[in-house]
Amino acid sequence: MAADDRLEDDSLARRLREAHRRVRMLPPADRERLARRYLAICDLAKRDPRRASTRLDAFLAEVADTPRAQENADGD
Numbered sequence: 001m002a003a004d005d006r007l008e009d010d011s012l013a014r015r016l017r018e019a020h021r022r023v024r025m026l027p028p029a030d031r032e033r034l035a036r037r038y039l040a041i042c043d044l045a046k047r048d049p050r051r052a053s054t055r056l057d058a059f060l061a062e063v064a065d066t067p068r069a070q071e072n073a074d075g076d
Contacts, residue, residue, distance in 0.1 A: 012045060012053050019056060022063045030066050034059075 023031060023038050041059060045052035 012049055012056070015053075015056055015060070016042060016045065019060055019063065022060070025068045026063070026066055027068075034063060034066070 019038055019041070023034050026034060037059060041052050041055050044055065
């Protein structure tokens, strides 16, 4: 593995952790649907990090537009 590839993977890992944090903060109805999509992206990251990164960008944009659960809104 080249050094540049490792940096890209670290960036992807950080973004996947951020996506996980955002999914946890969603209301239950949205959380279930988006958690499945998040897991599919995690699985893809094992095989094709570049394609997973592209899908993760779209996922994060969608999650940013989803309202957060009330119990998580103030303290995050």
